[in-house]
Amino acid sequence: MENHSELSCSRRTFAKAVAVGASAALLPRTASAQGEDKPLFKISVAEWSLNKLLFGGKLDNLEFPAYCKDNFGITAVEYVNQFFKDKAKDAAYIAELKKRAADAGVTNLLIMCDGEGNLGDPNLAKRLQAVENHYKWVEAAKELGCESIRVNAASSGSYQDQVYRAADGLRALTEFAAPHDINVIVENHGGLSSNGAWLVEVMETVDMDRCGTLPDFGNFRIGNGEMYNRYLGVMELMPFAKAVSAKSHSFDANGNEKSTDYLRMMKIVLDAGYHGYVGIEYEGSQLSPPEGIRATQKLLERVREELS
Secondary structure, eight states, X not given: OOOGGGGOOOHHHHHHHHHHHXXXXXXXXXXXXXXXXXXXXXXXXXXXXXXXXXXXXXXXGGGHHHHHHHHHOOOEEEEEGGGGTTOTTOHHHHHHHHHHHHHHTOEEEEEEOOSSOOTBOSSHHHHHHHHHHTHHHHHHHHHHTOSEEEEOOOBOSSHHXXXXXXXXXXXXHHHHHGGGTOEEEEEOOSGGGGOHHHHHHHHHHHOOTTEEEEOBSSOOEEXXXXXXXXXXXXXXXXXXXXXXXXXXXXXXXXXXXSSOOHHHHHHHHHHTTOOSEEEXXXXXXXXXXXXXXXXXXHHHHHHHHHHO
């Protein structure tokens, strides 16, 4: 259950989010207004949805693009660096992965990067090392034809100290990524990054076009039992969004996700003027990974049809 005490945010942040929603509400909302062949949004698959198969040795990272095309008819993918952690600088491997995706007719969208240090580390040397640790993933993303790398804004210290520290690391990494035409995007992923108002302040402090957000429908657990309202959080983060993550866990008899009202959430996404990819990220246990992906895909397609 959401903690409604967390609905409060700065007047500036709330006003900005409301203004975006209000102005976007005036935009055309039909598929025909987007163009005859352009859907309201497109659907991709986040590799983490298949983590049980990958960790279990039943699927290999190189097989991921074709697997999504063959099993779901989805032709856009989001990689997770954990599944080719030692291959970022392996030119032959990256070339093979690029070829596999191209052969399957699949678009590479981004690489989700974890385990490379805290970009907002209070220790300046460690912060700079974390920034440099991400360079190889920027270069790999560029070679694969991706648009972005997804990073974490992990930090420590006071609320305001963490704003400055995270912004400092993100700015340094974005300065490296921008000449490669790669975006650095931050997911709400625990700690203060799951506080929408905080992450907005970080984005405004960085103030670079190539630095943005990846709003995740479900990652709004700040810690110590504290939850941030997911609908408010996504609304706040959408003005900076360069990708969107449709988190799912379990479904009711009607095919609706039990924790997130997808119709409500996708209205927020579209009202921000976003018509890009929405990545399926199934993390449930009631359905197998392929079944969970299909259930999420079916729900997204139904919502898209309703909103069209």
